[in-house]
Amino acid sequence: MTSLLFQPTEAAYSTSSNTPIQYTPVSDRSEDESGPPIRPPLGSLTVKTQFNADGDDCDDGYESYEDAEEKPNSASTEFPKYTAIEEKxxxxxxxxxxxxxxxxxxxxxxxxxxxxxxxxxxxxxxxxxxxxxxxxxxxxxxxxxxxxxxxxxxxxxxxxxxxxxxxxxxxxxxxxxxxxxxxxxxxxxxxxxxxxxxxxxxxxxxxxxxxxxxxxxxxxxxxxxxxxxxxxxxxxxxxxxxxxxxxxxxxxxxxxxxxxxxxxxxxxxxxxxxxxxxxxxxxxxxxxxxxxxxxxxxxxxxxxxxxxxxxxxxxxxxxxxxxxxxxxxxxxxxxxxxxxxxxxxxxxxxxxxxxxxxxxxxxxxxxxxxxxxxxxxxxxxxxxxxxxxxxxxxxxxxxxxxxxxxxxxxxxxxxxxxxxxxxxxxxxxxxxxxxxxxxxxxxxxxxxxxxxxxxxxxxxxxxxxxxxxxxxxxxxxxxxxxxxxxxxxxxxxxxxxxxxxxxxxxxxxxxxxxxxxxARRTIEQKGDEMEMERAGGGEESEVLMGGRNGRRHVEEKFTYII
Structure with a gap:
Protein backbone atom coordinates (compact mmCIF):
# COMPACT_ATOMS: atom_id res chain seq x y z
CA MET A 1 0.00 0.00 0.00
CA THR A 2 1.25 3.48 -0.73
CA SER A 3 0.03 6.94 0.08
CA LEU A 4 -1.35 9.19 -2.65
CA LEU A 5 -0.13 12.78 -2.69
CA PHE A 6 -2.61 15.37 -3.93
CA GLN A 7 -1.52 18.73 -5.22
CA PRO A 8 -3.43 21.27 -3.18
CA THR A 9 -5.11 24.18 -4.85
CA GLU A 10 -3.72 27.65 -4.70
CA ALA A 11 -6.04 28.48 -1.85
CA ALA A 12 -4.48 25.71 0.15
CA TYR A 13 -1.24 27.67 0.33
CA SER A 14 -2.84 30.82 1.64
CA THR A 15 -1.80 30.48 5.23
CA SER A 16 0.03 32.63 7.69
CA SER A 17 2.77 30.02 7.94
CA ASN A 18 5.57 29.83 5.37
CA THR A 19 5.42 26.04 5.48
CA PRO A 20 3.44 24.56 2.57
CA ILE A 21 0.48 22.38 3.39
CA GLN A 22 0.74 18.72 2.46
CA TYR A 23 -2.17 16.27 2.34
CA THR A 24 -1.24 12.76 3.39
CA PRO A 25 -4.27 10.51 2.98
CA VAL A 26 -4.22 6.82 3.64
CA SER A 27 -5.22 4.88 0.53
CA ASP A 28 -6.13 1.26 0.06
CA ARG A 29 -5.29 1.37 -3.68
CA SER A 30 -2.27 -0.55 -4.89
CA GLU A 31 0.33 0.81 -7.28
CA ASP A 32 -0.94 -1.46 -10.05
CA GLU A 33 -4.46 -0.11 -10.00
CA SER A 34 -5.32 2.05 -12.94
CA GLY A 35 -7.66 4.94 -13.30
CA PRO A 36 -7.63 8.43 -11.90
CA PRO A 37 -7.00 8.83 -8.20
CA ILE A 38 -10.10 8.95 -6.08
CA ARG A 39 -10.34 11.60 -3.41
CA PRO A 40 -10.37 9.92 -0.01
CA PRO A 41 -13.43 10.31 2.19
CA LEU A 42 -13.67 13.14 4.67
CA GLY A 43 -11.66 12.44 7.78
CA SER A 44 -8.83 10.53 6.09
CA LEU A 45 -6.90 13.70 5.23
CA THR A 46 -4.51 15.14 7.77
CA VAL A 47 -3.47 18.74 7.30
CA LYS A 48 0.16 19.23 8.27
CA THR A 49 1.79 22.58 8.52
CA GLN A 50 4.79 21.72 10.69
CA PHE A 51 7.35 18.95 10.62
CA ASN A 52 10.08 18.06 13.04
CA ALA A 53 13.74 18.22 12.26
CA ASP A 54 14.00 14.51 11.46
CA GLY A 55 11.27 14.65 8.91
CA ASP A 56 8.92 12.49 11.02
CA ASP A 57 5.30 13.38 11.27
CA CYS A 58 4.52 15.57 14.25
CA ASP A 59 0.76 15.61 14.58
CA ASP A 60 0.18 17.88 17.52
CA GLY A 61 -2.94 19.47 16.09
CA TYR A 62 -6.17 19.20 18.01
CA GLU A 63 -9.60 18.46 16.74
CA SER A 64 -12.26 20.89 17.80
CA TYR A 65 -14.37 19.99 20.82
CA GLU A 66 -17.51 20.01 18.67
CA ASP A 67 -15.98 17.44 16.32
CA ALA A 68 -15.08 15.22 19.23
CA GLU A 69 -18.65 15.32 20.49
CA GLU A 70 -20.02 14.41 17.08
CA LYS A 71 -17.87 11.25 16.98
CA PRO A 72 -18.25 9.63 20.41
CA ASN A 73 -17.50 6.15 19.08
CA SER A 74 -14.38 7.01 17.10
CA ALA A 75 -11.06 5.44 17.96
CA SER A 76 -9.05 6.89 20.77
CA THR A 77 -6.28 7.87 18.40
CA GLU A 78 -8.57 10.51 16.92
CA PHE A 79 -8.82 12.34 20.23
CA PRO A 80 -6.11 14.68 21.41
CA LYS A 81 -3.97 13.34 24.23
CA TYR A 82 -3.26 15.20 27.43
CA THR A 83 -0.53 15.02 30.01
CA ALA A 84 -0.65 14.55 33.76
CA ILE A 85 0.56 18.12 34.16
CA GLU A 86 -2.36 19.42 32.13
CA GLU A 87 -4.79 17.39 34.20
CA LYS A 88 -3.27 18.63 37.44
CA ALA A 519 -17.97 -8.79 46.93
CA ARG A 520 -14.23 -8.65 46.33
CA ARG A 521 -13.73 -12.23 47.47
CA THR A 522 -16.59 -13.39 45.25
CA ILE A 523 -15.09 -11.65 42.26
CA GLU A 524 -11.67 -13.14 43.00
CA GLN A 525 -13.15 -16.64 43.07
CA LYS A 526 -14.84 -16.09 39.71
CA GLY A 527 -11.98 -14.13 38.23
CA ASP A 528 -10.91 -16.74 35.71
CA GLU A 529 -14.45 -17.43 34.59
CA MET A 530 -15.22 -13.71 34.08
CA GLU A 531 -11.84 -12.98 32.41
CA MET A 532 -10.91 -10.21 34.77
CA GLU A 533 -7.58 -8.94 36.01
CA ARG A 534 -6.84 -7.25 39.29
CA ALA A 535 -6.37 -3.52 38.68
CA GLY A 536 -5.36 -2.48 42.17
CA GLY A 537 -4.63 -3.69 45.63
CA GLY A 538 -5.42 -2.69 49.14
CA GLU A 539 -9.06 -2.12 49.97
CA GLU A 540 -10.58 -2.08 46.48
CA SER A 541 -12.81 -4.68 44.87
CA GLU A 542 -13.16 -5.08 41.14
CA VAL A 543 -16.38 -5.96 39.37
CA LEU A 544 -17.30 -6.30 35.75
CA MET A 545 -19.80 -3.80 34.47
CA GLY A 546 -21.76 -5.40 31.65
CA GLY A 547 -23.01 -8.89 30.88
CA ARG A 548 -26.29 -9.52 29.19
CA ASN A 549 -28.78 -12.41 29.38
CA GLY A 550 -26.41 -14.50 31.44
CA ARG A 551 -23.68 -14.52 28.78
CA ARG A 552 -20.12 -13.65 29.56
CA HIS A 553 -19.76 -10.16 28.22
CA VAL A 554 -16.79 -8.23 29.55
CA GLU A 555 -17.10 -4.52 28.78
CA GLU A 556 -15.62 -2.39 31.48
CA LYS A 557 -14.16 -2.73 34.94
CA PHE A 558 -15.38 -0.77 37.95
CA THR A 559 -13.55 -0.53 41.25
CA TYR A 560 -15.31 -0.20 44.58
CA ILE A 561 -13.73 2.20 47.04
CA ILE A 562 -13.92 0.76 50.53
Missing part, protein backbone atom coordinates in the same frame (compact mmCIF):
# COMPACT_ATOMS: atom_id res chain seq x y z
CA UNK A 89 -3.56 22.22 36.28
CA UNK A 90 -7.22 21.73 35.42
CA UNK A 91 -7.98 20.19 38.82
CA UNK A 92 -6.29 23.14 40.52
CA UNK A 93 -8.40 25.53 38.47
CA UNK A 94 -11.56 23.72 39.55
CA UNK A 95 -10.40 23.85 43.18
CA UNK A 96 -9.74 27.58 43.08
CA UNK A 97 -12.62 28.79 40.94
CA UNK A 98 -15.40 26.25 41.49
CA UNK A 99 -15.04 24.49 44.84
CA UNK A 100 -14.00 27.62 46.71
CA UNK A 101 -17.04 29.49 45.38
CA UNK A 102 -19.41 26.61 46.20
CA UNK A 103 -17.90 26.47 49.69
CA UNK A 104 -18.66 30.18 50.06
CA UNK A 105 -22.27 29.55 49.06
CA UNK A 106 -22.57 26.68 51.53
CA UNK A 107 -21.02 28.83 54.23
CA UNK A 108 -23.70 31.43 53.63
CA UNK A 109 -26.46 28.81 53.62
CA UNK A 110 -25.28 27.15 56.82
CA UNK A 111 -24.81 30.57 58.38
CA UNK A 112 -28.42 31.49 57.65
CA UNK A 113 -29.57 28.07 58.87
CA UNK A 114 -27.70 27.90 62.17
CA UNK A 115 -27.57 31.53 63.32
CA UNK A 116 -30.91 31.06 65.02
CA UNK A 117 -28.99 29.51 67.91
CA UNK A 118 -27.02 32.73 68.33
CA UNK A 119 -30.16 34.83 67.87
CA UNK A 120 -31.89 32.93 70.64
CA UNK A 121 -29.43 33.97 73.34
CA UNK A 122 -29.13 37.45 71.77
CA UNK A 123 -32.71 38.29 72.80
CA UNK A 124 -34.98 36.61 70.24
CA UNK A 125 -36.53 34.19 72.74
CA UNK A 126 -37.40 37.03 75.13
CA UNK A 127 -38.70 39.48 72.49
CA UNK A 128 -40.97 36.91 70.82
CA UNK A 129 -41.83 35.17 74.12
CA UNK A 130 -40.73 31.79 72.82
CA UNK A 131 -41.03 28.71 74.98
CA UNK A 132 -38.55 25.84 74.76
CA UNK A 133 -41.07 23.83 72.73
CA UNK A 134 -41.64 26.70 70.28
CA UNK A 135 -37.91 27.12 69.74
CA UNK A 136 -37.65 23.42 68.95
CA UNK A 137 -40.46 23.81 66.42
CA UNK A 138 -38.54 26.62 64.73
CA UNK A 139 -35.67 24.20 64.23
CA UNK A 140 -37.94 21.33 63.18
CA UNK A 141 -39.90 23.40 60.64
CA UNK A 142 -36.73 23.96 58.66
CA UNK A 143 -36.01 20.25 58.40
CA UNK A 144 -39.58 19.24 57.57
CA UNK A 145 -39.49 21.19 54.31
CA UNK A 146 -35.82 20.30 53.86
CA UNK A 147 -36.84 16.63 53.75
CA UNK A 148 -39.94 17.13 51.59
CA UNK A 149 -37.94 18.89 48.89
CA UNK A 150 -34.95 16.54 48.79
CA UNK A 151 -36.14 15.27 45.41
CA UNK A 152 -34.91 18.56 43.95
CA UNK A 153 -31.40 17.08 43.95
CA UNK A 154 -32.26 15.63 40.53
CA UNK A 155 -32.90 19.16 39.24
CA UNK A 156 -29.14 19.53 38.79
CA UNK A 157 -29.55 17.10 35.91
CA UNK A 158 -32.55 18.87 34.38
CA UNK A 159 -31.87 22.61 34.84
CA UNK A 160 -28.65 24.44 33.93
CA UNK A 161 -26.75 24.64 37.24
CA UNK A 162 -25.81 28.32 36.89
CA UNK A 163 -29.52 29.24 36.74
CA UNK A 164 -30.63 26.74 39.36
CA UNK A 165 -27.97 27.52 41.97
CA UNK A 166 -28.27 31.30 41.64
CA UNK A 167 -32.05 31.14 42.17
CA UNK A 168 -31.58 28.98 45.26
CA UNK A 169 -29.01 31.38 46.74
CA UNK A 170 -31.19 34.42 46.11
CA UNK A 171 -34.18 32.60 47.59
CA UNK A 172 -32.64 31.68 50.92
CA UNK A 173 -30.93 35.08 51.19
CA UNK A 174 -34.25 36.93 50.94
CA UNK A 175 -35.96 34.59 53.40
CA UNK A 176 -33.06 34.91 55.86
CA UNK A 177 -33.35 38.70 55.73
CA UNK A 178 -37.12 38.60 56.27
CA UNK A 179 -36.52 36.78 59.57
CA UNK A 180 -35.40 40.11 60.99
CA UNK A 181 -38.96 41.43 60.47
CA UNK A 182 -40.68 38.60 62.36
CA UNK A 183 -42.95 39.74 65.19
CA UNK A 184 -44.44 36.43 66.25
CA UNK A 185 -43.72 32.74 66.49
CA UNK A 186 -46.10 31.94 63.62
CA UNK A 187 -44.34 34.30 61.22
CA UNK A 188 -40.91 33.02 62.12
CA UNK A 189 -41.86 29.35 61.81
CA UNK A 190 -43.24 30.03 58.30
CA UNK A 191 -40.02 31.75 57.28
CA UNK A 192 -37.95 28.87 58.66
CA UNK A 193 -40.01 26.45 56.57
CA UNK A 194 -39.40 28.53 53.42
CA UNK A 195 -35.70 28.65 54.27
CA UNK A 196 -35.70 24.86 54.33
CA UNK A 197 -37.19 24.72 50.82
CA UNK A 198 -34.53 27.02 49.36
CA UNK A 199 -31.60 25.28 51.04
CA UNK A 200 -32.89 21.78 50.23
CA UNK A 201 -32.73 22.74 46.57
CA UNK A 202 -29.03 23.63 46.88
CA UNK A 203 -26.86 21.88 49.46
CA UNK A 204 -27.77 18.17 49.11
CA UNK A 205 -27.14 18.21 45.36
CA UNK A 206 -23.74 19.90 45.40
CA UNK A 207 -21.73 16.68 46.00
CA UNK A 208 -23.48 15.22 42.95
CA UNK A 209 -22.72 18.38 40.99
CA UNK A 210 -19.03 18.13 41.96
CA UNK A 211 -18.95 14.54 40.73
CA UNK A 212 -19.42 15.93 37.22
CA UNK A 213 -16.06 17.70 37.50
CA UNK A 214 -13.92 15.33 39.62
CA UNK A 215 -12.93 11.69 39.48
CA UNK A 216 -13.87 9.40 42.35
CA UNK A 217 -10.38 9.42 43.85
CA UNK A 218 -10.47 13.24 43.89
CA UNK A 219 -13.96 13.69 45.27
CA UNK A 220 -13.61 13.25 49.05
CA UNK A 221 -11.21 16.14 49.46
CA UNK A 222 -13.40 18.42 47.34
CA UNK A 223 -16.48 17.38 49.27
CA UNK A 224 -14.41 18.03 52.38
CA UNK A 225 -13.63 21.54 51.15
CA UNK A 226 -17.33 22.07 50.57
CA UNK A 227 -18.64 20.51 53.80
CA UNK A 228 -15.92 22.18 55.87
CA UNK A 229 -17.72 25.44 55.17
CA UNK A 230 -20.35 24.26 57.69
CA UNK A 231 -18.11 24.28 60.79
CA UNK A 232 -16.43 27.39 59.42
CA UNK A 233 -19.84 29.04 59.12
CA UNK A 234 -20.71 28.03 62.69
CA UNK A 235 -17.43 29.48 63.89
CA UNK A 236 -17.97 32.64 61.86
CA UNK A 237 -21.56 32.95 63.06
CA UNK A 238 -20.48 32.80 66.68
CA UNK A 239 -17.72 35.36 66.15
CA UNK A 240 -19.99 37.66 64.15
CA UNK A 241 -22.75 37.30 66.73
CA UNK A 242 -20.31 38.30 69.44
CA UNK A 243 -19.39 41.45 67.47
CA UNK A 244 -23.02 42.33 66.67
CA UNK A 245 -24.20 41.86 70.24
CA UNK A 246 -21.34 44.01 71.52
CA UNK A 247 -21.92 46.82 69.00
CA UNK A 248 -25.72 46.90 68.76
CA UNK A 249 -26.67 46.25 72.35
CA UNK A 250 -27.98 49.79 72.78
CA UNK A 251 -28.92 50.44 69.13
CA UNK A 252 -32.35 51.16 67.63
CA UNK A 253 -32.63 47.59 66.28
CA UNK A 254 -32.57 44.54 68.51
CA UNK A 255 -29.25 42.64 68.21
CA UNK A 256 -30.96 39.43 67.03
CA UNK A 257 -32.75 41.30 64.23
CA UNK A 258 -29.48 42.89 63.15
CA UNK A 259 -27.92 39.43 63.22
CA UNK A 260 -30.47 38.00 60.77
CA UNK A 261 -30.19 41.00 58.45
CA UNK A 262 -26.41 41.24 58.37
CA UNK A 263 -25.93 37.51 57.83
CA UNK A 264 -28.73 37.11 55.27
CA UNK A 265 -28.20 40.03 52.88
CA UNK A 266 -24.80 38.89 51.49
CA UNK A 267 -26.48 35.82 49.95
CA UNK A 268 -28.69 38.06 47.79
CA UNK A 269 -25.63 39.85 46.41
CA UNK A 270 -23.62 36.67 45.84
CA UNK A 271 -26.54 35.16 43.88
CA UNK A 272 -25.74 37.57 41.03
CA UNK A 273 -22.16 36.32 40.89
CA UNK A 274 -23.39 32.71 41.02
CA UNK A 275 -25.33 33.26 37.78
CA UNK A 276 -22.13 34.45 36.09
CA UNK A 277 -19.50 32.21 37.65
CA UNK A 278 -21.11 28.76 38.00
CA UNK A 279 -20.33 26.51 34.97
CA UNK A 280 -22.90 24.02 33.74
CA UNK A 281 -20.29 21.38 32.84
CA UNK A 282 -16.50 20.97 32.56
CA UNK A 283 -16.73 21.93 28.90
CA UNK A 284 -18.36 25.27 29.70
CA UNK A 285 -16.06 26.41 32.53
CA UNK A 286 -15.26 30.07 31.84
CA UNK A 287 -11.98 29.90 33.77
CA UNK A 288 -10.53 27.24 31.44
CA UNK A 289 -9.05 27.75 27.99
CA UNK A 290 -10.44 25.91 24.92
CA UNK A 291 -7.85 23.14 25.19
CA UNK A 292 -8.40 22.77 28.95
CA UNK A 293 -12.17 22.54 28.54
CA UNK A 294 -11.72 19.71 26.06
CA UNK A 295 -9.34 17.86 28.39
CA UNK A 296 -11.69 18.42 31.35
CA UNK A 297 -14.47 16.68 29.43
CA UNK A 298 -12.21 13.87 28.23
CA UNK A 299 -10.81 13.00 31.65
CA UNK A 300 -14.31 12.56 33.04
CA UNK A 301 -15.46 10.44 30.10
CA UNK A 302 -12.40 8.20 30.46
CA UNK A 303 -12.97 7.73 34.20
CA UNK A 304 -16.18 5.71 33.77
CA UNK A 305 -17.54 3.01 31.50
CA UNK A 306 -19.11 4.76 28.52
CA UNK A 307 -21.92 2.25 28.05
CA UNK A 308 -23.51 3.29 31.31
CA UNK A 309 -24.34 6.69 29.93
CA UNK A 310 -27.33 7.13 27.65
CA UNK A 311 -27.20 9.30 24.58
CA UNK A 312 -26.58 12.95 25.33
CA UNK A 313 -29.76 14.61 26.48
CA UNK A 314 -31.42 11.34 27.63
CA UNK A 315 -32.18 10.66 31.29
CA UNK A 316 -31.07 7.20 32.40
CA UNK A 317 -34.02 5.96 34.45
CA UNK A 318 -32.55 2.45 34.57
CA UNK A 319 -29.70 3.65 36.79
CA UNK A 320 -32.24 5.31 39.08
CA UNK A 321 -34.14 2.02 39.43
CA UNK A 322 -30.92 0.09 40.09
CA UNK A 323 -30.01 2.52 42.84
CA UNK A 324 -33.44 2.27 44.44
CA UNK A 325 -33.17 -1.52 44.86
CA UNK A 326 -29.54 -1.56 46.02
CA UNK A 327 -29.20 -2.27 49.80
CA UNK A 328 -25.97 -0.28 49.91
CA UNK A 329 -27.96 2.88 49.17
CA UNK A 330 -29.98 2.39 52.34
CA UNK A 331 -27.03 1.52 54.53
CA UNK A 332 -25.48 4.85 53.57
CA UNK A 333 -28.83 6.60 54.11
CA UNK A 334 -29.22 5.27 57.66
CA UNK A 335 -25.60 6.19 58.39
CA UNK A 336 -26.47 9.70 57.27
CA UNK A 337 -29.61 9.65 59.44
CA UNK A 338 -27.65 8.69 62.54
CA UNK A 339 -24.90 11.22 61.91
CA UNK A 340 -27.43 13.98 61.29
CA UNK A 341 -28.82 13.59 64.79
CA UNK A 342 -25.61 15.16 66.07
CA UNK A 343 -24.90 17.29 62.98
CA UNK A 344 -28.22 19.14 63.27
CA UNK A 345 -28.25 19.68 67.01
CA UNK A 346 -24.83 20.82 68.17
CA UNK A 347 -24.41 23.88 65.88
CA UNK A 348 -27.76 25.38 66.96
CA UNK A 349 -27.63 24.38 70.64
CA UNK A 350 -23.96 24.91 71.49
CA UNK A 351 -24.34 28.61 72.45
CA UNK A 352 -27.15 27.63 74.83
CA UNK A 353 -25.16 24.67 76.20
CA UNK A 354 -22.15 26.89 76.91
CA UNK A 355 -24.38 29.52 78.51
CA UNK A 356 -25.73 26.85 80.85
CA UNK A 357 -22.16 26.03 81.84
CA UNK A 358 -22.18 29.38 83.66
CA UNK A 359 -20.87 31.81 81.04
CA UNK A 360 -22.48 35.07 79.98
CA UNK A 361 -24.29 35.46 76.67
CA UNK A 362 -21.45 37.42 75.08
CA UNK A 363 -18.78 35.01 76.32
CA UNK A 364 -20.80 32.03 75.11
CA UNK A 365 -20.90 33.51 71.61
CA UNK A 366 -17.11 33.75 71.64
CA UNK A 367 -16.52 30.26 73.12
CA UNK A 368 -18.78 28.67 70.49
CA UNK A 369 -16.38 29.51 67.66
CA UNK A 370 -13.16 27.52 68.47
CA UNK A 371 -14.71 24.00 68.40
CA UNK A 372 -16.06 24.58 64.90
CA UNK A 373 -12.79 26.08 63.71
CA UNK A 374 -11.04 22.95 64.98
CA UNK A 375 -13.58 20.80 63.13
CA UNK A 376 -12.90 22.75 59.92
CA UNK A 377 -9.22 21.80 60.01
CA UNK A 378 -9.89 18.15 60.91
CA UNK A 379 -12.40 17.74 58.07
CA UNK A 380 -9.88 18.96 55.48
CA UNK A 381 -7.08 16.73 56.80
CA UNK A 382 -9.35 13.67 56.91
CA UNK A 383 -10.71 14.22 53.42
CA UNK A 384 -7.22 14.70 51.99
CA UNK A 385 -5.88 11.50 53.57
CA UNK A 386 -8.98 9.57 52.54
CA UNK A 387 -8.55 10.57 48.89
CA UNK A 388 -4.84 9.90 48.93
CA UNK A 389 -5.27 6.37 50.31
CA UNK A 390 -8.55 5.74 48.44
CA UNK A 391 -10.21 4.52 51.63
CA UNK A 392 -13.39 5.69 53.33
CA UNK A 393 -14.51 3.20 55.99
CA UNK A 394 -11.42 3.25 58.29
CA UNK A 395 -11.58 7.03 58.74
CA UNK A 396 -15.36 7.06 58.97
CA UNK A 397 -15.40 4.42 61.69
CA UNK A 398 -12.58 6.13 63.58
CA UNK A 399 -14.27 9.55 63.64
CA UNK A 400 -17.67 8.08 64.52
CA UNK A 401 -16.21 6.23 67.51
CA UNK A 402 -14.23 9.27 68.70
CA UNK A 403 -17.33 11.45 68.48
CA UNK A 404 -19.43 8.82 70.26
CA UNK A 405 -16.89 8.56 73.08
CA UNK A 406 -16.74 12.35 73.44
CA UNK A 407 -20.51 12.66 73.73
CA UNK A 408 -20.53 9.84 76.26
CA UNK A 409 -17.89 11.58 78.41
CA UNK A 410 -19.95 14.80 78.35
CA UNK A 411 -23.02 12.85 79.47
CA UNK A 412 -21.14 11.02 82.21
CA UNK A 413 -19.51 14.20 83.51
CA UNK A 414 -22.98 15.71 83.83
CA UNK A 415 -24.36 12.60 85.50
CA UNK A 416 -21.51 12.48 88.04
CA UNK A 417 -21.12 16.24 88.39
CA UNK A 418 -21.68 16.05 92.14
CA UNK A 419 -18.47 14.01 92.44
CA UNK A 420 -16.40 16.53 90.47
CA UNK A 421 -15.31 20.10 91.18
CA UNK A 422 -17.26 22.70 89.19
CA UNK A 423 -14.18 23.78 87.26
CA UNK A 424 -13.31 20.18 86.38
CA UNK A 425 -16.64 19.08 84.93
CA UNK A 426 -17.09 22.39 83.09
CA UNK A 427 -13.65 22.03 81.50
CA UNK A 428 -14.26 18.37 80.59
CA UNK A 429 -17.59 19.13 78.96
CA UNK A 430 -16.24 22.03 76.95
CA UNK A 431 -13.07 20.27 75.76
CA UNK A 432 -15.01 17.19 74.67
CA UNK A 433 -17.08 19.36 72.36
CA UNK A 434 -14.00 19.65 70.10
CA UNK A 435 -13.62 15.96 69.12
CA UNK A 436 -17.40 15.50 69.15
CA UNK A 437 -17.98 18.21 66.52
CA UNK A 438 -14.91 17.28 64.47
CA UNK A 439 -16.09 13.66 64.45
CA UNK A 440 -19.58 14.18 63.07
CA UNK A 441 -18.52 16.84 60.55
CA UNK A 442 -15.82 14.50 59.19
CA UNK A 443 -18.24 11.56 59.16
CA UNK A 444 -20.81 13.56 57.17
CA UNK A 445 -18.16 14.35 54.54
CA UNK A 446 -17.09 10.73 54.13
CA UNK A 447 -20.65 9.37 54.05
CA UNK A 448 -21.67 11.74 51.27
CA UNK A 449 -18.58 10.89 49.24
CA UNK A 450 -18.78 7.14 49.83
CA UNK A 451 -22.41 7.14 48.69
CA UNK A 452 -21.39 8.32 45.21
CA UNK A 453 -18.08 6.47 45.00
CA UNK A 454 -19.69 3.23 43.86
CA UNK A 455 -22.06 4.71 41.28
CA UNK A 456 -21.10 5.06 37.62
CA UNK A 457 -23.87 6.97 35.87
CA UNK A 458 -24.76 10.55 36.77
CA UNK A 459 -28.37 9.55 37.42
CA UNK A 460 -27.17 6.83 39.81
CA UNK A 461 -25.13 9.35 41.76
CA UNK A 462 -28.04 11.77 41.91
CA UNK A 463 -30.50 9.07 42.98
CA UNK A 464 -28.15 7.80 45.71
CA UNK A 465 -27.80 11.33 47.08
CA UNK A 466 -31.57 11.77 46.97
CA UNK A 467 -32.16 8.51 48.89
CA UNK A 468 -29.48 9.41 51.39
CA UNK A 469 -31.01 12.82 52.04
CA UNK A 470 -34.66 11.76 52.11
CA UNK A 471 -33.91 9.20 54.82
CA UNK A 472 -30.93 10.92 56.39
CA UNK A 473 -32.54 14.30 56.83
CA UNK A 474 -35.14 12.73 59.11
CA UNK A 475 -32.34 12.64 61.70
CA UNK A 476 -32.67 16.36 62.46
CA UNK A 477 -36.33 15.83 63.39
CA UNK A 478 -34.93 14.01 66.41
CA UNK A 479 -31.73 16.03 66.78
CA UNK A 480 -33.50 19.38 67.07
CA UNK A 481 -35.42 18.11 70.12
CA UNK A 482 -32.56 16.67 72.13
CA UNK A 483 -31.82 19.66 74.35
CA UNK A 484 -35.05 20.95 75.95
CA UNK A 485 -34.75 23.49 78.73
CA UNK A 486 -36.00 20.95 81.29
CA UNK A 487 -32.70 19.05 80.84
CA UNK A 488 -30.52 22.05 81.52
CA UNK A 489 -27.78 22.56 82.48
CA UNK A 490 -26.35 19.05 81.94
CA UNK A 491 -28.40 17.79 78.95
CA UNK A 492 -27.48 14.22 79.81
CA UNK A 493 -30.22 12.65 77.71
CA UNK A 494 -29.29 14.63 74.59
CA UNK A 495 -25.57 13.88 74.91
CA UNK A 496 -26.19 10.17 75.49
CA UNK A 497 -28.50 10.02 72.46
CA UNK A 498 -25.87 11.59 70.21
CA UNK A 499 -23.30 9.15 71.58
CA UNK A 500 -25.56 6.22 70.71
CA UNK A 501 -26.24 7.35 67.14
CA UNK A 502 -22.58 8.07 66.39
CA UNK A 503 -21.84 4.51 67.53
CA UNK A 504 -24.55 3.33 65.10
CA UNK A 505 -22.71 5.18 62.32
CA UNK A 506 -19.58 3.17 63.10
CA UNK A 507 -21.52 -0.13 63.10
CA UNK A 508 -23.26 0.57 59.79
CA UNK A 509 -19.98 1.65 58.20
CA UNK A 510 -18.43 -1.64 59.31
CA UNK A 511 -21.37 -3.59 57.83
CA UNK A 512 -21.05 -1.82 54.49
CA UNK A 513 -17.32 -2.46 54.52
CA UNK A 514 -17.94 -6.20 55.07
CA UNK A 515 -20.41 -6.31 52.18
CA UNK A 516 -17.90 -4.74 49.81
CA UNK A 517 -15.08 -6.99 50.99
CA UNK A 518 -17.26 -10.06 50.42
Missing amino acids: QIVKRFDRCLVSFLALLYLLSFLDRSNIGNAKIAGMADDLHLSSSQYEWLLTAFYITYILFEWMTLMYRLVPPHIYISLCVCGWGLVACFQSLATSFETLVLLRALLGVAEAAFGPGVPFYLSLFYKREELAFRNGLFISAAPLASSFASSLAWVIVKMSGNGPIAPWRTLFLVEGFPSVIVAVFAWILIPDSPGSAWFLGPRQRMVAEMRMEESKPAHHEPRRGKFNWKEVRNTLVDPKSYLAAFMFFSCNVAFSSMPVFLPTIITDMGYSSVTSQALSAPPFLFAFVVVLITAYISDRNRKRSPYLIMHALISSASYLIIALSGYFHTHLPTTAHTLIRYLCVYPATAGFFSAITLIMTWTMDNRVAKEGKGASIAIMNIIGQCGPLLGTRLYPSVDRPWYIRGMATCSFFMAVVAVLAFVLRVILLR
